[in-house]
Amino acid sequence: MPPVSSAPSASAYRFLLSRQWVVLALVALLLIPGMVRLGFWQLHKHEDRVARNELVAESLAAGPVPVEELAAPGRGPADTDRYRRVTAAGVYDTGGEVVVRQRTGGDDRSIGYHVLTPLVREDGTAVLVNRGWIPAGEDLTKFPEVPAPPSGEVTVTGRLMADEKAGSGVKDKRGLPPRQVMLIDSARLAEELDRPVLGGYVALEKTSPEPSGEQPRLLPEPDHSGIGPHLAYAFQWWLFAAAVPVGWVVLVRRERRDRLARESGSETAADGRAGERADGGAAAKRPVPAPSAAGTADRPAD
Secondary structure (H helix, E strand, O other), X not given: OOOOOOOOOHXXXXXXXXXXXXXXXXXXXXXXXXXXXXXXXXXXXXXXXXXXXXXHXXXXXXXXXXXXHOOEEOEOOOHHHOOOEEEXXXXXXXXXXXEEEEEEOOOOOOEEEEEEEEXXXXXXXXXXXXXXXXXXXXXXXXXXXXXXXXXXXXXXXXXXXXXXXXXXXXXXXXXXXXXXXXXXXXXXXXXXXXXXXXXXXXXXXXXXXOOOOOOOEOOOOOOOOOOOOHHHHHHHHHHHHHHHHHHHHXXXXXXXXXXXXXXXXXXXXXXXXXXXXXXXXXXXXXXXXXXXXXXXXXXXXX
């Protein structure tokens, strides 16, 4: 009777000490905190988006104030004052007008320019006014045809925006054609205009008196309703982090089961071969019966 096999001991998990499984365990341990951090990164992006939406909604709902209350030469709007509606009065300086390259239109597909025109105020300071979007022409090396701004003194109302910085989706480039820029930078344009310029710029909403003739297409209000997929991404990363140890345990149990099955199959095959050898030896030792005398007597003679 074959001996009864004992229950699998801790030696069944000895394969975990192999190089392959040690590396796999280390990778799992590194993945978990990384995925948790990515989840919190997406959560913070979601919170930032919600805070921005609230800021935009509050700023657009507030009444307009004079631009000098929120900006000054060399100083742009504070973070809490972005998107606030402001008013400014003065005369457009078409000689200092520039266009901002690689800007999309309202359909988010057409590429063109933003028209940036300084509005010179009574005290000699200027505020940059983004008068809107125009399509790009065929020759990007030349200054495009820009609709002329209203002449004489005007009062503009628009959203106060901060200066743009490199890395916000647009790369700053030098060596561009004359009167073309990549980013709206009030400090750099102040050097070219040779006059004080208020920090930031005004995204035009309306002009008084209203201009006649064709004008650049006004920029739409910033979206402040969508929150994006960041919260969903955060939960996805956390689910991935929770799935790593579960998957590791599943792999370990499967490997242990497969190894036990292979060992059991090997033992069964070995027992079978041993049995065959034992049966063969017994058959070899078994005596062959001799023919009986009666049988010999009854056999006919040749």
